[in-house]
Amino acid sequence: MAIKIDLRSDTVTKPTAGMLAAMMVAKVGDDVFGEDETVHQLETKLAKMFNMEAGLFCPSGTMTNQIAIKCFTQPMDEVICDQTAHVYRYEGGGIAYHSMASVRLLNGPRGIISPELIEPEINDENIHYPNSSLVVLENTVNKGGGACYHLSQIEPIHTLCNIKGLKLHLDGARIFNALVATGDTAKHYGQYFDGISVCLSKGLGAPVGSVLLGSKETIKKAVKIRKAFGGGMRQAGFLAAAGIYALDHHVERMAIDHDHARALSAALNQVNYVALVLPVETNIVIFEVALGFKAESIVQLLAEKGIVCTAFGPRAVRMVTHLDISSEMIDRAIETILHLHPSFHK
Known part of the structure; x- marks a missing residue:
């Protein structure tokens, strides 16, 4: 597993x-x-x-x-x-x-x-x-x-x-x-x-x-x-x-978390179910889902693939990187983001 x-x-x-x-x-x-x-x-x-x-x-x-x-x-x-x-x-x-x-x-x-x-x-x-x-x-x-x-x-x-x-x-x-x-x-x-x-x-x-x-x-x-x-x-x-x-x-290593957040942001900017990603300066990534998609649905689909994040409102999702997240984990998260196919909701 x-x-x-x-x-x-x-x-x-x-x-x-x-x-x-x-x-x-x-x-x-x-x-x-x-x-x-x-x-x-x-x-x-x-x-x-x-x-x-x-x-x-x-x-x-x-x-x-x-x-x-x-x-x-x-x-x-x-x-x-x-x-x-x-x-x-x-x-x-x-x-x-x-x-x-x-x-x-x-x-x-x-x-x-x-x-x-x-x-x-x-x-x-x-x-x-x-x-x-x-x-x-x-x-x-x-x-x-x-x-x-x-x-x-x-x-x-x-x-x-x-x-x-x-x-x-x-x-x-x-x-x-x-x-x-x-x-x-x-x-x-x-x-x-x-x-x-x-x-x-x-x-x-x-x-x-x-x-x-x-x-x-x-x-x-x-x-x-x-x-x-x-x-x-x-x-x-x-x-x-x-x-x-x-x-x-653990202070200087935070730069790694920031790099990981930027990598997630870059992936999210490539998919059609994301309308906007807030500029990433540190370790928090917040994105708005596109019209026709629901934040909770995106979060649930990601969770089914082992990527756990948080709905930050009806159309916003938050991801936060930290010292327990490795580069290999970020690579897997990016692969999941790029190949996720959420349902369209009217």
Whole structure:
């Protein structure tokens, strides 16, 4: 039986042998008591990498994002983000539930927003309006097909936020994919953001966890919010060790995932059941099916051939490459894509 090729997400990866070995020898303690030295090592490592003061290890990127939003807003404030943003679409209404803030949605090209889009939506001081207090960027943009911000795009947003008195947070779910693609360096990010969420369990391949980076004051506040959210972990060093290993061994190899995504895109652009493939910058491929075809039908047919992906709406399909996908798997996926014959639906 052929091996299943799982392109649903880069969250499906399994720890490598080297990562498992590092986890098994991790030095651990009770992290709620602040005694897990491997967690401290991970938090310090990432904080230094991004030129931030401190970090906080959490179970998920949703938690780090929601903690950051709660740190940077008050009830009746408003968060500005793109309408595709993960913090808005895929975090269970957490902005309203946890922070009692409203959301001002923008419509940037492939989820990339700019000062020109942000500034007109910053509310004046008025009893009728919520207080604009936070801008959230996502890098890379999931629903934008892995579109990247360059630092040259982030700097003017930071400047605008400073002038207007707003905080700036980065949902860095796939920040290392962005860094590999753009050539920007992590150390330059800290000067632009009040908070950065770095996910370890996507392209980096760790099994669990994200780290929130910020000032010492922000992270002190975040620790208490994490506790209230139920995110305090005990001997979490076993998980933190996986994150450290990933940072040391799995960053540069992301370029392979990007090459694989481009190869899939090239194949998809050759078939009649695909109308449009979003430009591929990193490891996400999103394509729209042609008129007369259904996304779910395409996904089902591919699954029957051992290629597993995700319908991203009635006419859109997403494929995501990652470290568990080999070149041989990509070749097989391409062969399947090129020879698939989906039914036409009126």
